Amino acid sequence: MEKHFLIKGGIKMAEISAINNFKKYNSGSGRSSINNVVREAFRELEKFKNNVNQELTQFNKILDKNLSVLEQQYYDTEVDSRSRDVVSVVSQVQTGNFEARNGVDLTYILSLEKWEQYYKENLEFLNKKFGKNARCVYAVIHFDESTPHLQSMWTFSEENNQK
Template identity: 35%
Template sequence: MGTCYSFVSTEKIKDLGAFSRKLEHNFRIGGRVPNADPMKSYLNEELIKLEPGSDYIKEYNKRVLDSAYYQTHKIRKDAVRGIEVMMTFSSKDIPKDFDFEQWKKENVEWLQSYFGKDNVVSAVLHMDETTPHIHAVVIPMVNERLSAAHFLNGRERMANLQNSYGDRMEKLGLTRGMKGSLAKHTDIKEFYTAVNKQKIKELPQPKKHESTKDYYERAQKVFQESNYQHLDELQKKDREIIEKNTQTLQENLELANSIKKTQELIREIEHRFGEDKDTVLKKIDTMNHLNQGLKSYPDQDFSNNVFEGMREILRFEKEKTKRTRKEPEKSLDQILDEAKKELQK
């Protein structure tokens, strides 16, 4: 069984007309909705209910009028009036023990926890399309003021939203995907646009004596299942490519950090010894050759005398250095050892 992913996406509502369009779509008002099976509309469920006789515009106006800030201030023309949040999962690889009722409950609790209970005015579950999903409408009031930016603006805040939702869904066996991924989940409008573009060229042929209604229902089912399956496969392939590229990018960043540390060490050596790295490397190589030569020289008594003489000279120089200036933070041996390791990577 493959991995089952959870998805959350958002769309800003910038005017009152958009509230009306969202209401019509979410509550199936005013005609048939594309990609929805009218025979299954009875399965849809209002998880967070509007007040009787209310709608999205009335809920928005109520919160603005109740705000002390807007008693003395006008709403900015470019203010974002609301946020629509869509939550779903890749139903093809759903775990066998998946608890759908708990999924609904977790989504409602996450919405109210993340955006504020009073801000979430509606949440509707759609079961009349191929993939179950929830549309929620949020009036983003923060400290008595409209502030969609508080939840959505900037890479860090969007990452927080995705991480928060992903963590909540993990307990249900759903996977958010690679954290820090470059993948950007398509917004709600792009989701439906993508579905509509994946149209099959041939519908099934009518059966003998099949009524128009029966043929419509059968063709609609074939159309939806084929399109959603194809779209789901494309999205999975895109995610695999993106996450592979993300891993490569992370490896490159680690390499860049290593190079940066090496460059800093080179600058430290050049500053400490007043010489460029090539000269320092030559001296390190000379010292290594000298060390190997002392170990392999046939006359070991002579080698030991030379080695002891070098140690005595080094101790003398270090003592003299202590008297003339502050002892460096790292010993000569430490600096040379680090330099050799970093520059040979």
């Protein structure tokens, strides 16, 4: 999924695009991994594998938090052992060589409000693309790593209409 955009102020950046990285889990066998991803998203772990600047964690923005969706997936959904019914998504802006060529850190081109607006639109885009069987567990903008990004998690299930 790629979406090119234009930053207001006339800077056209064709080499900058939004990239969504997906990781899929099984809600039956992958609960421990899923729970660790959730704890990482909300900065509830003691150690992080990423370069988290805890001085900036206060600026992280929760756009959606509905952990009961995940609990429902765990306990109320029948899942085949081969199924991947929980997906985590990291949406970030890929800068290509823009920063090196222009000597500008993209993080500071947009205000916190503009980053939030951009990632709210990205969240709406994901919601539409995933469709009616997807439910958002959480969506958090991380400002405390090298580049602002949106981390979200989704569950997928269909109503069983068999009698």
